[in-house]
Amino acid sequence: MVSGRPLDSAIAVADRALRAVFAPARSSRPAPGGAAAPPPLSETDRRSAAGLMRVNHTGELAAQALYHGQALLARSEKTRALLMEAARAESDHLAWCETRLKELAARPSLLNPLWYAGSFAIGALAALAGDRASLGFVAETERQVEGHLDAHLGRLPASDARSRAILETMRAEEVAHGATASSAGAVPLPQPVRALMRRTATLMTGTAYWI
Numbered sequence: 001m002v003s004g005r006p007l008d009s010a011i012a013v014a015d016r017a018l019r020a021v022f023a024p025a026r027s028s029r030p031a032p033g034g035a036a037a038p039p040p041l042s043e044t045d046r047r048s049a050a051g052l053m054r055v056n057h058t059g060e061l062a063a064q065a066l067y068h069g070q071a072l073l074a075r076s077e078k079t080r081a082l083l084m085e086a087a088r089a090e091s092d093h094l095a096w097c098e099t100r101l102k103e104l105a106a107r108p109s110l111l112n113p114l115w116y117a118g119s120f121a122i123g124a125l126a127a128l129a130g131d132r133a134s135l136g137f138v139a140e141t142e143r144q145v146e147g148h149l150d151a152h153l154g155r156l157p158a159s160d161a162r163s164r165a166i167l168e169t170m171r172a173e174e175v176a177h178g179a180t181a182s183s184a185g186a187v188p189l190p191q192p193v194r195a196l197m198r199r200t201a202t203l204m205t206g207t208a209y210w211i
């Protein structure tokens, strides 16, 4: 946070939130799976893939919001920079999921503003526990996302190679994000906190599949 300039910080926070939720996500790299238009899926497969990719889109938005919230209240500049870099990396993932949703003729979750706001608040709370706990929160988030992506890779229709390529690339990068946080001094989170994070994620992903 820019100390002594709370208005500037509030404007920057609002600007980041509005961009993340309402502006088309910007990617620094093309979506995995090649430039050629992917073959169309059967209606059953399209619906199933669209539900799963909507969940992943919301998950990437929530990850960005968590890291924005954590960065706002980070104690050291080094941790803040690490968190903002993590949020930027999630922006590529968000853009890839957004592109895939369009290809699948599907829309993002209508509740995304709510998920962003809730995740931002959780991120800010995590930051209050100190930088090493906050980095532990990143490591645990990425570990849980990795498990979630494994489950989705098992559930994606076999015909949907494009979504599979996106999720496999995201999975590899989430593992790397977790490792970066761990090597920066993350401390393990208490079991009840990890369980609460899991329950919150289940609520979000269960809802985003449909709404």
Ligand SMILES: [Fe+2]
Pocket (backbone or CB within 6 Å): 060, 063, 089, 090, 093, 170, 174
């Ligand atoms: Fe991600």
Ligand SMILES: [Fe+2]
Pocket (backbone or CB within 6 Å): 063, 089, 090, 142, 173, 174, 177
């Ligand atoms: Fe990540």
